[in-house]
Amino acid sequence: MEALNMILAMKFEIALTLLIFILLFLKIDGRANNVFLIRLTNLLLVLNLALGFFGNETQDIFGGMFRTSPLLAIEKSVLNLAVLLISLFSYDWLKKHRHLSEFFILLFSSLLGFFFMLSSGNLLMFYLGLELSTIPLTALCNFDLEKKASSESAFKLIMSSAFSSAILLFGISLIYGATGTIGFSEIAASLSSSQLEVLGFVLFFTGFAFKLSIVPFHLWAADVYEGAPVAITAYLSVVSKGAMAFVFITVLYAVFGKLAITWFYMLTISAAITITIGNLFAIRQQNLKRFFAFSSIAQVGYILIAISSATQIGVASVVYFILIYVFTNLAAFAIISVISSQTGKETVNDYKGLYASNPGLALVMALALFSLAGIPPMAGFFGKLFLLTSGAQTGSWWLIIIASLNLVISLYYYLRIVIVMFADRNSEPLEKIKLTSTVFASLCLCVAGILILGFAGRTFDVILQYAAKL
């Protein structure tokens, strides 16, 4: 019985490991062609997603090293969903890829790392999960094998990751030195806000800031995003950020709860700077991947506002926002991916007159941009406003005013792309792009998510109900 419970507790990780092994055997066998592999993987990913809805209970196993709870299950399912969508919309690009199995194996290893990190109950496990997720990811950045920019992006990511890991480890070692333990609950119990602990925490926070690309630790993001294959850019901006934000919540609330005053100011100040800088830099970007790099930096700032509230509603708002963000951002990346894989064009100017040549794609892109900008009735409106509403609970009105006014800046640059697509003429428009059914399915899913989630108020209640049992 206990063994069964353990399997249930780790079902996300076990399922993913199985998936990796299946792909590995097929690779060794060597007979499966790409289309079959993609279809099989997508099918298994759907099953994997469905698995997440059953038997989620709060459990601690391996002496508290590995924890699981309904909220963690929801978070993992959100990440699973994102990976499924990425795999669906990258169909065109994947089909032609020489190393498809490796791509999937690395992708799922990285996801597995995030799962372990989410479930971790002590700093060692946490660090292990983090590295398991980062190292395959840097390899993935290099998967546009013919492009130099892709290698450059991988190199930049591995350097900045190594650097941030070093800082993180330094922080962890100081915390260990101060408290004499690496278990989350033990640390939480023995924290006394001594200067050494605060120093360790600040370094720890900095490591996170790198991964979440919080200003001023955001400089790697744009270059890495631009060079990496679109699928990986999407993964970096949605899955990686989402997972880091989830973990951030656990770590701040459950482990460093006693340092709340310290991190409240760190969060609010860096949120204000991150939103403003991200937005200002996004205005001038021509390459769409760079554009979304900066826009997602700004979005992270909004997430930080909700995290600073330290309430269950704040947690629920973050999860809800990231769920919406998965649909919204991946809709945009799906369009970029399709257009990039068929025409190789990725700049804003290439999208001139897109509505005339490809009305469907332009519409989906517009919906995604409106949702990112927080325009109702798109779901992004609710996501963003709930982040601000939970942030306002602490009464830091200066931050709410800065964040709200930043909505205006972000509206400007999102609308710029809408104008380009709908109103501008293009002497050499993109040709009519044919959608495969797989890509079409992913677009439909994303659009459905964008349009429906805001009206399904129950979703938020369900998340909140689980967030209560953090």
Place this chain on the structure above:
Amino acid sequence: MNLSLLILLPVLTSLAILVVRDAKQVRVVALLGSLLQLALVGWLTLAYVNARNAGAAAQFLFEQRTVWFSAFNIQYYVGVDGISVAMIGLTALVVLAGVLVSWKVEKMTKEYFFLLLFLAAGAYGFFMSLDLFVMFFFLEVAVIPKFLLIAIWGSGRKEYSANKLALMLMGGSALVFVGLLAIFFYNSSPTFDLVALSQSHIPLAVQHKFFPLLFLGFGVFGALFPFHTWVPDGHSSAPTAASMFLAGISMKLGGYGCLRVATYLMPEAAHEYQWIIILLSAIAILYGAFATMMQTDLKYINAYSSVSHCGFVLLGIGMLSKTAITGAVMQMVSHGLMTALFFAAIGMLYERTHTRIVAQMGGLLKITPFIGTVFFIAGLCSLGLPGLSAFPAEMTVFMGSWQNPDRWYRLATIAACASIVVTAVYILRALGAVMWGELRIADLGLRNENANEVSFGDAEWNEKLAAVILIAGIVLIGVAPFLLQKLVDGGVQEIAQQLTRMAF
């Protein structure tokens, strides 16, 4: 009466527009949809009046409530009082007229009508929502269609104007949102419920800090000086129907929000900041009027005069007395109809002459008697001719304002009154130059001096119908202002009571 029908109907119409095939069907669907809306609104008005006559005493009628996000206490909560009914009626008239004058739109017809009707859904929702979050939702729903209408179908510096409009309105709504959050969080059981909030007492400290945000935020929509600058650019670049919607509906969102949310919920702060509101609206009235005198483009003329006329709305609200607020509400309805009519007439002329510059036109009454007449009616209404809607509305604002014994407020009232003279100057000058005198052939690109051979004719059925609908509204209010006054009386009474109850 199910109020949600009024939101569903335009949404369904716009969805139907997406489904049908060619431009002709799109127009027919849009027209049917807006006719149905008008019928529904007529029914709503009747039902409302009947219910009131039968003694329904509740503040809001036909209420509907459904929980939306229970965690934030957000409810889909709608209901109407007389003020809402009046604004909804205005919306329905302007939407129908807007659809009619857009009959000839060839470029992306489907998308155009989709956006028009979607905007209408936002406006209806805004005017009937009693939950502040839902109200904010609809306020923002109404912004982006305007942006797209101007950016895609506009003329002149359309991208600049569209951006300016969207960003300024979004900035306004960002301020509104902060204000709403402050209202939401001030007590221990946070709520967005307008009715519940009006019965509780928002602490003075909260009012003091956040009333300016709310009033400014809505004020941007209502062309509060100095945040009126989107009005001239937006109007002049917008296609005809979008101009009509902007002036007829969107600017009213601001006035309604200032009244219903800022003033109603924060009466003490309204008294505290009263002098600023009055000062700014008096400046807007005078500045708008004088700025209009310098304009050469018909659309700019009407846009700046809108700034001036919307100043009356804010002045009436700022005076915080029952009569003045009644006047403000009447002025909102009257100005909505009148400006829509004016923009429709300008659009019709522009379609024919391809110019909006006053100096390039002349003697058009000879060729286009119908449009000319419409133009005159709109102009005369604008300068406050008795018998048309603006006269009773502005008169009521002045009466209400004068009741306030403060010397400076009376001075502001006198200044506002004086602006009518300026209005008369610019309106009559423009009317005369465009309609009378010699037919200015060369500038109009007509073929020769014989008026019989001009390349365009008078208004067509759709344009005539649109004009007649709007004129009917204007004349009705002008001749029988007591109908409108009686309709809004209950709602205004409630707000006025709130203002006195809280202050003294």
